Amino acid sequence: MGLEQFKNRNVGTQNYKMLDLGETPTSGMDKFKQVVQRTFKVELFIGLWVTLREMINALLRGQMHTVKYPFEKLPISPRYRAIHDMLRLLESGHYRCIGCGLCEKICISNCITMNTRYDENQRKEVSEYTINFGRCIFCGYCAEVCPELAIVHGPRYETASEQRASFSLFEDMLTPIDQLNLQKEYDGFGAVTPNADDNIKQTPLAY
């Protein structure tokens, strides 16, 4: 597409399509006529009928559309960025976080902190992990940078609490072990792309 049409800045000469809106009444008499015409056309009742129909559907046919928040909640987009979740490995139930510290590093509001240590199994253990939700701006970088898809944004968008610390420890965010079967893979920031398999180059293996 050329840019010619954008370079023509003489308003009115461009290729506009004009709407036929009729004459705008100017005199008092014309205005009065318009009001009377509109009043006695049954347009108003068409509108009222829609309301009435929905009322009947809701009250008598059980087709109520009101979401009774907070008892009912609407599903939200997988790309919505609310309070973080910490996911577990489905096979072993062990938490996915390896303590690499990338989320801590990338966090632009410096609200993630973790303690790590060398554990008995010669692995890096995350002994404590916290997000300061008073500072978190829910930008999603932590989920995007996480190499293990361990930290993700969950659907918990109600961030009002008596204490800011209420959500912020590792255990609070971690999938409860008894609800592991309910754990969903995250589709938002940082998730693998649908064509990820095609982009992988295979490494020769000797076994």
Next chain:
Amino acid sequence: MSTVNIKIDGKEFAVKEGEYILNAARANDVFIPAICYLTRCSPTLACRLCLVEADGKQVYACNAKVKEGMEITVDTPNILEERRAIMEVYDVNHPLQCGVCDKSGECELQNYTLELGVDSQSYMIPDTKRETKNWSSVLHYDAGLCIVCERCTTVCKDMIGDAAITTAKRGGEALDKGFKDTMPKDAYAMWNKLQKSIIAPSNGTEYTNCSDCGECTAVCPVGALVSRDFQYTSNAWDLKRTPATCAHCSSGCQIYYETKPASIEDRNEKIYRVTNEWNYVSLCGAGRFGYDFENRVDGKDEKAFAAAVEAFKKADSIRFNSVISNEEALMLQALKEKMGVKLVNPDARAFQKFLSAYSQASGQSLYSFDFKEVMATDFVMSVGAALRNDNPNARYAFNNVQKMNKGAGLYFHPVGDNLVPTFGKSVEVFTHKVGLEEAALYLILDLFADTGKLPADVKEYIASFKSETTKTIKEKVMKDVTETVVDEETGEEKEISKKVPEMVEKEITVEKNGLVELLGKESDAFMDAFEKMMKKKESFSLIVGEDLYFHEKAENIAKLVALIERTSTVKVAMIPPKTNSLGVALICDLDDEAAGYTIGYNENGDFKLSALGAGDLDMPAMNQQEGTLTNMHKRVIPTNAALEYRGYELNDIMKVLIDAPKETVDWTASLPVEKGFQAVEFDSLPNGYLNDGTENRGYQLAVTLSDTGDIDVSKIDESGILEGEIVYRCNPQRQFNDFSDKAHEIFEAFGLYASPARAEALGNKVEIDFGERNIIVDVIADERMEGDIVSLSDFKSAEDVYRLFDGSRYKTVTMRKV
């Protein structure tokens, strides 16, 4: 030093003659990839990445020396192909655990993989299971991550001298022969070696027998070698690096304290580790692991401060040690000038006396060499220093001379040590009697002095030790033998004379050197060895240690040292006894004895200022304060505060007592210029190294020269020889003072260190009777010690070991089992 002109990638550079291409390039900011090479150590040729083209031929930049007019190309298509193949090979089976690895991005394997654009892998081999191991109380080795570049083994051998680790068999599968034809030559050779080896303790056990300096962890390019304490506790990028100076011994090495908040709950900064510029300076175990000696206080204790001011007002003397900055020493000196207090510091006092006797005799305000210059010589001697314990960097220099300069060494010390002889083939160790240090210096005079320059009486005295004896030796002599041979063809008889070797006993006169015998060695065996040692040697250095400063005849010894310098090409470097002994000795007028009401600064006293947290008023420790130190390299070097300190410091007391500036570092510019210091502001002092290894830290003390007359030395005083049970005041390796003791990664205990045999004889605990006082200590076996002399630690000021020894380093005592 002369320079040669070379061209790298078309650019001209003037570089040092005899330099390796790699070093020359690095000094001029030209990048040549290399993993296995360490500046100051020998090239290992393990990685082969530094392949370059010099004058049309492929050479390894790390072991090819520059030549005049050499034209070097860093990258050619063939070389790039080799390098890429090498990096691909390094990546074969390397665990993909970069996410948790302690290198956290500071990894050379990662860097070079990206630098050389390795985006696919063409090689493979089945992996071998490689176990992680804890080599010692501080070292952790993950063989899976190891790329066997051998930097650790190289630095341990060439620099540290322990040679505690070596390459061992991996037991990996043999390479497919097909690779030999298909892959680049150097990559194949490197892979072939890599696949066979792994690093392991060299003593054949699971554990290293070393000084736990941790230098191997510093040089490791990957996360294979890390400190056990640091492992998996922090990412490198989280740590704030504070350039500082190690405050444990007089070497004053440049270090970085790396800090971050202690944990989620405790947001106070904590030191996680100490790192160093390992290409230019090597740390010891105390420097690397003895970092958490800070004194944490909650705030300003006004009551204690008021009491301290009162105490200072009525003080008659101040007792302090040398773990103190130049600025603090200057404050104390100012206090002495204004208020007339006595300043007592036994270690600096002894050194001060020795230094002034030396300067008076030699006309030089300071000794000639620093230890970097010692490292550049090819013949090094050490008298009066327990090289393994007193000063790690002096030991590294001694060892490095043997390994890198094809050097030779003489080590004079009464306490037997089985590590020093392993430094090199040309190291002769004299385990002489205590009190014969003068004889050692006379021997050096005899061996090195230009007899024409020696005073007549000294010449005569040395000659009096020489005697001639006859000795029968067997010698090979070629003897003429005539034989009658019959020619087979003609039948003629012919006489043929032949030379046949024959062993003949012969009597020769040999010169017997009484000095050598006096020091406990066979004269002719030594003289033969010495002749070999002297081959192709050009520069000579002498390390002088603490024993001499605390010697009864210290003054005469200082003169002898001066005489050696005047009459020979030997240059002297001294080891100040403690951290800033040199600075204190130059800045303060010290007194011998404390009297009256005494304030102790990190020492015992009626009122105690303490950076250890046990005194009447808290003071900042060396990692919490800024200031300068004067190290044994005659440099005034800055150190910065790594951790916050909320209490009072010495300058606050000064502000009340005398007219003091606002900050401690405001004193830096007033350090005495006549003693060699410069009037420079603290903030303008640099603290780093340049790419060519130039030490760009602080400034060098100026040495002033004056004319002096003849040096009048006295004869060897054999009455000073100690016999019987002897205790030596000496710290274990990695322990220097209360601060190193406070650190949680320094495990060496206070006690009586003895050779294993002696320790067994002594039992677990002994009472040492010094005559007036006695002390009960644990006996600890030190495998590196030999002989009967035992070492009592002095790092705990509370034990007041200096007083037990009463101005000397050796004492005859009686010991009882307890």
